[in-house]
Amino acid sequence: MGRSADRLSLVLLFTPFALWIGLLIVLPQLGIGYVSLREKVGVNEFTFGFGNYAAFFEEPIYRNTLLRTAWISILVTALALIMGFPVAYYIAKIAKERSRAGLFLMCLIPLWVSDLVRAYGWILLLRETGVISTTLVSLGIISGPVEMLYNDVTVIIGLVYTVILFMIVPLVSTLQGMDDALLEAGYNLGGSRLTVFRRIIVPYAMPGIVAGCIITFMLTAGSYLTPILLGGKNSSWFTEQIYTQFITRYNWEMGSTFGVLLLIFTSLVVWLGLRLTGQSLATTVAKE
Amino acid sequence: MQGSKSLVWVFRAYVLIFFIYLIAPLVAAGVFAFNDSMFPSLPWQGFTWDWFFSASDPKVGLLHDDRLLRGMGNSLYIGVIVAALSVAAGTCNAFLFERRQFPMKSLLYILMIIPLVIPGVIIGISILLLASMVANFLDREFGIFLLSLRPGIPLIVLGQFSFLTTITSLVIAARLQKFDIALEEAALNLGASRVRVLTTVTLPFLFPALFSAFVVAFLVSFENFNTTLMLVGSDAPLTITMYDRMVKVGSTPVLNAMSVVLMLGSGLLALASVLAQRPKKAEGNAAAAAMD
Numbered sequence: 001m002g003r004s005a006d007r008l009s010l011v012l013l014f015t016p017f018a019l020w021i022g023l024l025i026v027l028p029q030l031g032i033g034y035v036s037l038r039e040k041v042g043v044n045e046f047t048f049g050f051g052n053y054a055a056f057f058e059e060p061i062y063r064n065t066l067l068r069t070a071w072i073s074i075l076v077t078a079l080a081l082i083m084g085f086p087v088a089y090y091i092a093k094i095a096k097e098r099s100r101a102g103l104f105l106m107c108l109i110p111l112w113v114s115d116l117v118r119a120y121g122w123i124l125l126l127r128e129t130g131v132i133s134t135t136l137v138s139l140g141i142i143s144g145p146v147e148m149l150y151n152d153v154t155v156i157i158g159l160v161y162t163v164i165l166f167m168i169v170p171l172v173s174t175l176q177g178m179d180d181a182l183l184e185a186g187y188n189l190g191g192s193r194l195t196v197f198r199r200i201i202v203p204y205a206m207p208g209i210v211a212g213c214i215i216t217f218m219l220t221a222g223s224y225l226t227p228i229l230l231g232g233k234n235s236s237w238f239t240e241q242i243y244t245q246f247i248t249r250y251n252w253e254m255g256s257t258f259g260v261l262l263l264i265f266t267s268l269v270v271w272l273g274l275r276l277t278g279q280s281l282a283t284t285v286a287k288e
Numbered sequence: 289m290q291g292s293k294s295l296v297w298v299f300r301a302y303v304l305i306f307f308i309y310l311i312a313p314l315v316a317a318g319v320f321a322f323n324d325s326m327f328p329s330l331p332w333q334g335f336t337w338d339w340f341f342s343a344s345d346p347k348v349g350l351l352h353d354d355r356l357l358r359g360m361g362n363s364l365y366i367g368v369i370v371a372a373l374s375v376a377a378g379t380c381n382a383f384l385f386e387r388r389q390f391p392m393k394s395l396l397y398i399l400m401i402i403p404l405v406i407p408g409v410i411i412g413i414s415i416l417l418l419a420s421m422v423a424n425f426l427d428r429e430f431g432i433f434l435l436s437l438r439p440g441i442p443l444i445v446l447g448q449f450s451f452l453t454t455i456t457s458l459v460i461a462a463r464l465q466k467f468d469i470a471l472e473e474a475a476l477n478l479g480a481s482r483v484r485v486l487t488t489v490t491l492p493f494l495f496p497a498l499f500s501a502f503v504v505a506f507l508v509s510f511e512n513f514n515t516t517l518m519l520v521g522s523d524a525p526l527t528i529t530m531y532d533r534m535v536k537v538g539s540t541p542v543l544n545a546m547s548v549v550l551m552l553g554s555g556l557l558a559l560a561s562v563l564a565q566r567p568k569k570a571e572g573n574a575a576a577a578a579m580d
Contacts, residue, residue, distance in 0.1 A: 010384075010388055010390065013380050013383055013384040013388065014384060014390070016376075016377050016380045016381070017377075017380065017381050017384055017396075017400070020377055020449075020450070020453055021396075021399050021400065024415065024446060024449065024450035025399070025402065025403055025406075025450060026399075027418055028411075028414030028415050028417065028418040028450075029406075029414055031414055031417050031418040031421060032410070032413060032414045032417055035417060083306070086299060086302055086303070087302070087303055087306050089299075090299045090300075090302075090303050091303075094296060094299055103303075105562070106307065106310075107310070108558070109310070109311075109314075109555065110310050110311075110314060112507060112554040112555060112557075112558040113314060113511075113550065113551050113554060113555075114510075114511035114513075114527060114550060114554070115511065115513060116511070116513060116527050116530055116531060116534075117314070117317050117547040117550055117551065118313050118314065118317070119313075120313075120317050120530075120534060120539070120543060120544075120547060121312070121313025121314055121315070121316045121317035121547075122313045122316075123534075123539075124313075124316040124317060124320060124328055124329065124544075125312060125313060125316045127329075129327070129329045129330075130329060131316055131329070131330055134329065134330040134331070135330070161309070161310075161313070214405070218405050218407065221407065222407025222408055222409055222410070222514065223514075224408075224409060224513065224514045224517065225513055225514075225531070228535075229534065229535075239407065239409045239514070242409055242410075242413065243409070243517065243518070246413050246416070246518065247518070252417060255413060256413070256417065259409075259410045259413050259414070262407060262409075262410060263406065263407070263410055266405070266407065267405075270405060
């Protein structure tokens, strides 16, 4: 094959990639960056500056919504890790060879069901006329129906539910690669169960933990349906603010500012996470 | 395993509780589709198929609910187009990154993964904004009015394509990586042309990955909400129609009937994609990563 043909085929392969990344990812992101720096002073008249960002930091409602979203997202990530790790460990290490694939597949089922259906299911379980409340009343455990929707605990339970599988999947695939001999060696050298867990299992699973945490955190911070449907009108979720600014108020300048802030914030957390654990994006999120 | 018997039992109990937690809302969403009642809640009033098939008020079943059916039609249409486009682009990307060397490759590789870590809402607004800017510019400068740059199905397709291509690229590249290049060389030595080798050796090897990538892209597109919400026009896909119904009108068991159909449909498709990829298991990881 000639060099020119080689070059031509490289160009042909490169073009779709360049068009995709350039037109649909880079340019649109630059677009919201540009609009976020624009301030409307009259009809079709704009000035440029950091006014929108200043407005964000001056308005406690906006600021607090971002902080709240951040704090809940971190909490949800931690909970998903704590709740998901034993399940992943069971599937990868304790379950018998035969049942392993079945268990893993069962874990994946809810993943294939739309977020909307899952949130709807939670609503049917938790609302005042819902299954849990009605059952508790008819069993005589509580005297009247209780509303379990529209509070932070419910939002957190629902969020953990939506994202936990994204934690379990990478954990299972890293833990499956661990040789049981490592554990045996740890015990033979006199390590207690806790020591083996802390010094062998956790370091081994670190790439999976980091990958799971990144995906979980990004999904939570960017989620929309679960906080809105389970948290109700007062869920104060940051993506809801973006929607309100963009679609309801048609204030694209402010909406873009919020978008950029969310993006900066989530990237910062992901970067910090990668930095602290010494991993890289290519080896965690894109793995397999 | 070094752990004692009791520890294993604690594990088992925990995993069991966990699976109940996983399955409970799905059961709740599914069961009430068959309850002979106007509301998706207890008490149980007896079994019925009305919420699927009934044609008359007050119980309008799924098959006669025009808005839901239209939403489903739009979602299928969008899903197939997006899946086909993203598999095509993903195949090019897989060959580009697995087979070729070029300057700044690792940087561009990171750029390829980035769409997975941008929140869906932001992908939505950024594409909406750019399309509107282009549309306004064309209108102002040339008097061209392009409807397809306004919110609607074309923008939804672009928005979903932009992040699904990352997933399809990763799935297909993972398979291409396992391909033994000697097979291609053998075919070439035996006198086959490049195109012939591609269509008779390489693509058949890739087929399971292409199929899974298509199914995953279709499912993620079908279920996507966040990006779609920002780009939706008058032809709303199913998730948006269902959401509107839930928030504004209040839910009747017809939504549960829809949920049952969705669960069965996505379950079957997922199973087909798993079976197509039989000996492997890890793609789910990348596939999973964008279902927000």
